[in-house]
Amino acid sequence: xxxxxxxxxxxxxxxxxxxxxxxxxxxxxxxxxxxxxxxxxxxxxxxxxxxxxxxxxxxxxxxxxxxxxxxxxxxxxxxxxxxxxxxxxxxxxxxxxxxxxxxxxxxxxxxxxxxxxxxxxxxxxxxxxxxxxxxxxxxxxxxxxxxxxxxxxxxxxxxxxxxxxxxxxxxxxxxxxxxxxxxxxxxxxxxxxxxxxxxxxxxxxxxxxxxxxxxxxxxxxxxxxxxxxxxxxxxxxxxxxxxxxxxxxxxxxxxxxxxxxxxxxxxxxxxxxxxxxxxxxxxxxxxxxxxxxxxxxxxxxxxxxxxxxxxxxxxxxxxxxxxxxxxxxxxxxxxxxxxxxxxxxxxxxxxxxxxxxxxxxxxxxxxxxxxxxxxxxxxxxxxxxxxxxxxxxxxxxxxxxxxxxxxxxxxxx
Amino acid sequence: xxxxxxxxxxxxxxxxxxxxxxxxxxxxxxxxxxxxxxxxxxxxxxxxxxxxxxxxxxxxxxxxxxxxxxxxxxxxxxxxxxxxxxxxxxxxxxxxxxxxxxxxxxxxxxxxxxxxxxxxxxxxxxxxxxxxxxxxxxxxxxxxxxxxxxxxxxxxxxxxxxxxxxxxxxxxxxxxxxxxxxxxxxxxxxxxxxxxxxxxxxxxxxxxxxxxxxxxxxxxxxxxxxxxxxxxxxxxxxxxxxxxxxxxxxxxxxxxxxxxxxxxxxxxxxxxxxxxxxxxxxxxxxxxxxxxxxxxxxxxxxxxxxxxxxxxxxxxxxxxxxxxxxxxxxxxxxxxxxxxxxxxxxxxxxxxxxxxxxxxxxxxxxxxxxxxxxxxxxxxxxxxxxxxxxxxxxxxxxxxxxxxxxxxxxxxxxxxxxxxxxxxxxxxxxxxxxxxxxxxxxxxxxxxxxxxxxxxxxxxxxxxxxxxxxxxxxxxxxxxxxxxxxxxxxxxxxxxxx
Numbered sequence: 003x004x005x006x007x008x009x010x011x012x013x014x015x016x017x018x019x020x021x022x023x024x025x026x027x028x029x030x031x032x033x034x035x036x037x038x039x040x041x042x043x044x045x046x047x048x049x050x051x052x053x054x055x056x057x058x059x060x061x062x063x064x065x066x067x068x069x070x071x072x073x074x075x076x077x078x079x080x081x082x083x084x085x086x087x088x089x090x091x092x093x094x095x096x097x098x099x100x101x102x103x104x105x106x107x108x109x110x111x112x113x114x115x116x117x118x119x120x121x122x123x124x125x126x127x128x129x130x131x132x133x134x135x136x137x138x139x140x141x142x143x144x145x146x147x148x149x150x151x152x153x154x155x156x157x158x159x160x161x162x163x164x165x166x167x168x169x170x171x172x173x174x175x176x177x178x179x180x181x182x183x184x185x186x187x188x189x190x191x192x193x194x195x196x197x198x199x200x201x202x203x204x205x206x207x208x209x210x211x212x213x214x215x216x217x218x219x220x221x222x223x224x225x226x227x228x229x230x231x232x233x234x235x236x237x238x239x240x241x242x243x244x245x246x247x248x249x250x251x252x253x254x255x256x257x258x259x260x261x262x263x264x265x266x267x268x269x270x271x272x273x274x275x276x277x278x279x280x281x282x283x284x285x286x287x288x289x290x291x292x293x294x295x296x297x298x299x300x301x302x303x304x305x306x307x308x309x310x311x312x313x314x315x316x317x318x319x320x321x322x323x324x325x326x327x328x329x330x331x332x333x334x335x336x337x338x339x340x341x342x343x344x345x346x347x348x349x350x351x352x353x354x355x356x357x358x359x360x361x362x363x364x365x366x367x368x369x370x371x372x373x374x375x376x377x378x379x380x381x382x383x384x385x386x387x388x389x390x391x392x393x394x395x396x397x398x399x400x401x402x403x404x405x406x407x408x409x410x411x412x413x414x415x
Numbered sequence: 416x417x418x419x420x421x422x423x424x425x426x427x428x429x430x431x432x433x434x435x436x437x438x439x440x441x442x443x444x445x446x447x448x449x450x451x452x453x454x455x456x457x458x459x460x461x462x463x464x465x466x467x468x469x470x471x472x473x474x475x476x477x478x479x480x481x482x483x484x485x486x487x488x489x490x491x492x493x494x495x496x497x498x499x500x501x502x503x504x505x506x507x508x509x510x511x512x513x514x515x516x517x518x519x520x521x522x523x524x525x526x527x528x529x530x531x532x533x534x535x536x537x538x539x540x541x542x543x544x545x546x547x548x549x550x551x552x553x554x555x556x557x558x559x560x561x562x563x564x565x566x567x568x569x570x571x572x573x574x575x576x577x578x579x580x581x582x583x584x585x586x587x588x589x590x591x592x593x594x595x596x597x598x599x600x601x602x603x604x605x606x607x608x609x610x611x612x613x614x615x616x617x618x619x620x621x622x623x624x625x626x627x628x629x630x631x632x633x634x635x636x637x638x639x640x641x642x643x644x645x646x647x648x649x650x651x652x653x654x655x656x657x658x659x660x661x662x663x664x665x666x667x668x669x670x671x672x673x674x675x676x677x678x679x680x681x682x683x684x685x686x687x688x689x690x691x692x693x694x695x696x697x698x699x700x701x702x703x704x705x706x707x708x709x710x711x712x713x714x715x716x717x718x719x720x721x722x723x724x725x726x727x728x729x730x731x732x733x734x735x736x737x738x739x740x741x742x743x744x745x746x747x748x749x750x751x752x753x754x755x756x757x758x759x760x761x762x763x764x765x766x767x768x769x770x771x772x773x774x775x776x777x778x779x780x781x782x783x784x785x786x787x788x789x790x791x792x793x794x795x796x797x798x799x800x801x802x803x804x805x806x807x808x809x810x811x812x813x814x815x816x817x818x819x820x821x822x823x824x825x826x827x828x829x830x831x832x833x834x835x836x837x838x839x840x841x842x843x844x845x846x847x848x849x850x851x852x853x854x855x856x857x858x859x860x861x862x863x864x865x866x867x868x869x870x871x872x873x874x875x876x877x878x879x880x881x882x883x884x885x886x887x888x889x890x891x892x893x894x895x896x897x898x899x900x901x902x903x904x905x906x907x908x909x910x911x912x913x
Contacts, residue, residue, distance in 0.1 A: 023900045063666040064773050064804075086672055122613055129619050130591045141898060145866040146859070151771040152584070152803040153843035155577045155626045156851075156858060157885065158867045162590070162622025171618070183672035206532045210556075212643050212712065250715030257712075303611035305532035329533075329613050356616035374616045379604040383873065384618050390869035393898065402617070 003046050009053040011136065011144065011175045017049055018173060018396075019142035027396045030169035032072055032108030036115055038100045039360050040168055040372050040401040051110055054175060059150070062087055066133065066150050068178040071110030078109055088184040091127050092119025092280075098290040099297065099361060110174045116166035119284040120217035120243065123209070123304075123326045125182075129165035136176040137164065140392025150178050163387070169398040171391040185245035189255050190217070190276040193240040195266045198222060198308040201240040202328040204265050206305055208242050209327050211261055213254040217243030217280055218327040225288035225323035230271075230279050240265075243280060286332050288323055289361075295321070295334040297361035298345055304329035306353025313348050317341075342370045373402050419466065419849055421883045424514035428494050432471060435494060439474050439516065442484045447522075449473040458499065458517055462564070463507040463850055465766075465820060470497065470511035475519045479597065479605060479635040482518070486633065486880075487603025489516055495879050496601070498629040500541065500572030503564040505767060506848025508576065508628045508884055515882075518633060520571055526550045527636070533611045534641050535594055540571020540634045544578070547639065556641045559586035562844065563752065571634045577626030579844040581677040584802035585710075586642070588844075590625040597636035598624065601875040611638060623870060628846050629881040631874040645710035648676060649720055650744045653727045654701030654734040658682065661703035662777040664730040665801045668707065671726060673719055675802065676710035679751050682781065684796035685758065685809070689750035692757035697750050698734045705801065706747055754798045755809065762794070762811035766823045770834030771843035774804045783833045784808060791826040793819070805843035806834070832857055847885045855887050869895050 006017040006028075021028045027045035031037060032052055051072040059068040062085040069078055075093060082088055093112045097104040111117075113135075118127035134148030137160075147160035164174055196204060201220040208215050219241045221229065226239045244254045259268060271279060282288075289297050302310060304327040311322045311331060319336035335341055340359055349357050356374035359367070376384060388395075428435070439448045449455055450472045460467045471494075476482045489496050495515035502509050511517045523539035529551060530537070536547050536558070544565040547558040561580035562568055568578065574596060579588045586592070595609030608624065609615035624631055655661040661680055668675065681689065681704045690697040697704060705727075709719045720737055727735050738744035750757070758765050772780055781797065788795045794811040808830055812823040831841050831851065835858050841851045855864060864886060871878070872892035882889060 019900075022898070061773070061775070063670045064775060065669060066773075116614065116619070118614070126587070126591050127614055129614075129622055130587065139866060142900070143862050143866070145863045147863065147867070149771075149838070149840045149858075151773060151839055151843070153579055153588070153771045153800065153805040154840045155844055155846055156840045156842050157847065157855065157864075158870050159577075159590070159622055159626055160866065160870065162619045162625075163870070165619045165622065166614075167618055183669070183674065186672070203532075210531060210534060210643055212555075212646050214711070246711075247715055247718055249718055250712055253712050253714045301612045301614050301616070303530075303533045303535075304613075305530075306611075326613055354610050355612040358616075376617055377607075379600075379606050380608070380617070380620075383600070383604075383606060383620065386873035387618055387620070387623075387870065390873045390896070391866075393896065 003048065005048045005050060007050045007053045014049070014051070014054065014173055014175050015138050015142070015144050018138045018140070021047065021396045022140070022142040022394060025394055025396065027399045030173055030398050032111040033074070033106040035102055035106040036096050036100070036111055039096065041367055041403045042364065043401050044399050049173065051173070052108065057081055058176065065152065065181050066178060067181050068150065068176060069109050070176055071108060071174045073109045075107045075109055075112055076105050082181050083184065086184055087181045089131065089179060090121060090125040090182040091117070091131050092121045092284060093117035093128060094119050094284045096360070099286045101293055109177055113165055113174060113177055114167060114169050120219060120280050120325050123218065123329065124216045129162050131180045132161045132165060132177060133180055134178040135161045135164060135174050137172040137174045139172045140394065140397045148178070152180055168401050170388060170402055171397065173397065186247050187251055187273055188243055188245040188276050189251050190271040190279060191242045191244070191255055191258050192234065192269050192271060193262055193266045194235070195237045196220070196240050197238070198311060200265070201238065202305060202308045202324070204240055204262055205242070205327040207261055208258055211257060213244060213257045214246070215242050216245045217241065219283045220324040220328065221288065222323060225321060228288040228291055229282040241279070241283070243276065283325055289321070289332060289334045292334055294338060295336055296338065296340040296359060296366060298333040298340070298357050299360045300331040300333060300345070300349060300355060300357045302329055302331060302349060302355035303353045307331040310348045310352035313352060314345065317344060340366055340370055346374065371403060421512060422889065424512070425495070428471065428514045435516070436472050438488055439472060439485065442488060443474055443476050443481050447475045447477065449475070458502070458519065459511060461499070461502040461504040461507060461509040463505055463510070463848065466507050466510050466849060468511045468513060470517035471514055473517045473519055475522050477522045479599065482599045482633055482635055483603045483605055485516070485518060486599055486601050490601050490603065490877070490879060493877065493879065495882055497881050498633050500569035500575065501543065501567050503568040503572065504576065504846060504848060505769070506842065506846040506850040508846050508848040510849055512883060520569065520633070523571070523635065530611065535611045535638055536641055537636065537638045538570055540574070540637055541569050544568050544570055544573055551641050552644070555644050557644050558639055558641055559592055560589050570637050570639065574625055574634050574637060575627065575629045576844070576846045579805070581679065581800065584678065585674050585676050590622060592640050593621065593625060593637070594640055595638040596621065596624065596634050598632035598634045600632050601880045606632070609638065628848065628885050630871055630885060631880070645676070647713045647716050648708055648710040648744060649716050650706055650708040650738045650747045651720065651723055651727070652736045652747045653705040653707065653732045654698040655703040655705065656701060656731065656733055658703045658781050659778045660730045661705050662774065664705060664727055664732070665774060667726045667730065668723055669802070671722060673722065675707050677706070677708040678802035679706045680704065680799040680801040681751065681754065682797040684794065685754055685798050688757040688761050688796060689754050692760055693749045693753045695746050695750035701733050706751055751798065758796050758809045758811065763813040763815065766810040766812065766827055768806070768808045768810065768827045768830050769842050769845040770831050770839055771803070771805045772834050772837050772839035774801070776837040776839070780806070780833055780837060784830060787826055787829050791822050793823060793826055804839065828854055849884055852885060853887045865890070865895055872896065
């Protein structure tokens with residue numbers, strides 16, 4: 003095994019060119035904090051980008067930041083926070099869920115995994131904030147796309163193509179993101195005691211109001227007991243976050259109270275305590291303490307997710323909680339079996355979307371396509387795109403595999 | 416056409432025209448195929464009217480199945496296809512080709528579903544941008560991206576161009592408000608991307624499709640996110656003695672953590688033209704005029720209006736009016752929104768450019784434009800999406816004066832070169848089309864463009880869909896796919912290895 007740890011773009015290019023010429027696959031890593039996500043990569047050699055680090059441009063008044071791909075996310079978040087700004091898409095930290103240290107991960111990994119957080123429903127994901135990239139394709143060629151300005155339609159948006167590509171299309175060497183002012187303050191309204199379907203309806207009402215809700219999560223038992231130091235009790239908690247200027251936050255929390263006054267008992271969690279709570283929701287902390295359970299990340303139409311969970315509960319022992327107004331469902335499979343066929347067929351049956359097996363044993367990941375298998379025409383198109391970037395399949399081969407022979411069986415019982 | 420080289424028409428296709436018309440009639444019956452010169456005239460140009468070309472034949476399908484069969488038919492016979500929405504492109508993206516079928520999507524004009532629980536609207540691509548807002552505004556919702564052509568431009572065209580608008584600094588472009596599409600590939604395959612869930616699985620093909628200018632696939636259904644209309648909106652109308660101060664005010668507003676719903680700047684020639692036209696009460700004793708709109712709950716808007724006013728005064732504003740009524744707010748906007756036709760009144764013709772620059776470079780770029788204006792002997796007026804650095808210089812010329820159109824185009828190209836030179840881009844929201852196609856090498860290297868064209872190869876390997884747009888030089892996919900491998904030693908004396 004060879005470990006390449008380049009510190010310049012030129013050295014990345016050289017490493018990939020060598021891999022191309024020798025037809026030797028490479029595993030692409032930053033900090034390796036999300037290495038346990040995806041199918042097993044069949045590569046003997048590692049291209050470690052953590053040495054390619056540093057913020058190269060940050061102009062707060064222009065709302066733009068550029069950094070080399072291996073720059074720690076923590077370094078970037080600290081730099082923008084010092085100027086009252088943030089990455090508005092609130093990238094989650096998979097560390098705790100995957101049994102790794104928290105606070106690791108690089109900005110290149112943020113793009114490759116298209117990370118986001120609770121604010122996804124208002125502010126989008128990494129793909130909505132990436133402005134430009136420099137990268138090396140699996141052909142061993144350096145290219146760039148996009149730029150450093152927000153409004154840009156010059157040519158195809160290859161920056162977005164790299165979002166959620168998990169290092170299988172190209173190796174990003176530099177990334178440029180839009181940054182935004184951080185909210186002055188925030189308050190979370192907690193409504194207690196709602197069943198899943200009522201909670202989803204309440205969140206829908208809140209999101210459809212002019213309260214500009216920037217986070218809407220629902221924590222049934224036992225997930226609710228594993229956040230905020232168990233201070234929320236054991237009754238289900240529905241969380242609605244409002245951010246902005248002080249007087250505006252107070253007014254909009256009042257709006258929500260009026261809107262949901264008959265729903266159930268309410269309390270408010272303010273400022274830093276609210277921020278801490280949403281970090282726990284963001285990082286899937288309720289399932290960090292049950293490491294033996296496989297975890298699914300399911301994306302569905304917000305109003306439909308809870309129907310899938312209800313149907314699933316009839317057939318499997320499962321813990322669940324919801325973010326994104328119900329559109330992001332985290333599932334922990336209590337019996338240790340991911341039940342891939344069952345989960346994915348119920349997702350299709352209950353409104354559509356996709357399920358990613360983000361935590362599982364190496365053996366499970368060897369047997370189950372971690373990423374949702376696609377219909378044939380879309381799978382073929384994705385494969386052709388991969389071939390145009392990486393014709394010799396040397397970048398993270400197999401990581402996003404959903405091999406056709408691994409057909410998904412429908413729910414049988 | 417002034418020096419615009421389009422792909423050589425295919426003689427075999429031209430010779431088979433009658434057969435192709437019959438073939439298309441078999442797929443799209445009745446009035447869905449238009450072939451007489453008179454009827455096809457309506458389609459010979461889009462919003463970039465300097466360029467005109469009659470298509471081979473026009474087809475107006477009504478169903479996804481028809482689109483699929485038309486594309487499959489053309490793909491099998493090596494016939495080029497140019498897709499068209501409402502034809503409002505300002506960059507010639509829907510300019511027909513002599514040997515190409517013009518695929519017009521205007522009959523896809525229905526809203527299919529309004530889904531309030533998921534705050535999504537599913538629409539056919541020919542529905543206008545404003546049509547989506549109209550469908551939901553009775554219930555207090557709207558669709559955020561608002562290109563100025565929104566009364567006419569289609570939502571499918573918005574996907575093709577990644578359209579923006581005045582509000583995109585705060586609410587994002589089409590790409591940020593699009594949840595899913597159904598599209599047909601050139602080979603006739605129907606593919607769905609995304610849906611009503613927030614993030615699509617696998618590679619971000621939805622992101623790649625958005626802004627791809629009709630070169631990758633034909634969109635047959637669109638799902639967009641809708642938002643609750645803000646409770647209130649108020650605007651400030653601020654005059655500055657110099658562009659530098661206006662620019663600094665914009666920077667300071669954003670530096671203070673305020674993202675306005677809209678922030679527009681105009682220079683003196685644009686202010687004068689607009690004021691003469693609509694009498695909005697714009698001050699004429701300033702060099703730069705800034706419109707800043709805040710939206711949200713009244714308590715927030717009032718708070719921010721006060722902050723913005725203070726920032727304006729600190730930057731030496733010569734006048735600052737705050738809208739006291741909805742009517743007054745709309746008056747502030749009336750001049751800005753009428754800026755293009757207003758300029759049309761003071762000049763026989765104008766040519767609208769669309770570069771984006773890092774905002775801090777505004778004084779330098781405006782100064783450069785003044786020099787170019789003298790050099791070419793043509794006037795220029797500027798309107799500017801100040802929040803996101805998107806410039807719309809309007810070059811004034813007279814097409815009846817021999818050589819003036821050429822001069823205006825050269826002037827425009829020089830402006831765009833200047834935008835790229837200061838760290839900006841060729842087009843912020845109008846697209847490359849044919850207009851900026853030959854300037855692409857100003858911004859991209861051959862390797863950059865080759866990788867973009869390879870994406871095209873994954874979707875349409877025979878370059879049949881909208882050829883001649885975006886890319887200055889078409890290269891065969893087989894040639895693009897060839898690997899040039901530098902075989903050799905493991906050459907890393909400078910790479911730490913473990």
